Amino acid sequence: MSSARRNLREVLNHPAFSPERRRKAEPLLSACTDAAQLLRWKLLALQESEAWEDAQLAREIQELGPAAHPDYLY
Secondary structure, three states: HHHHHHHHHHHHHHOOOOHHHHHHHHHHHHHOOOOHHHHHHHHHHHHHHHHHHHHHHHHHHHHHOOOOOOOOOO
């Protein structure tokens, strides 16, 4: 159980999760006694962090604009 909690806490340290969300999650994951539930929460958190990263990359690509040298493969 402690390993499952530790892994979930590590995932929640991702920038996709605000400090407030981490604080709200802490009592829930500390009280949870079902390892399968902790794993489900971890998988959901991983999916959310991946979606956050995809959105960040999409914003960065839009900010770049057209390539200065279109024939150069970045």
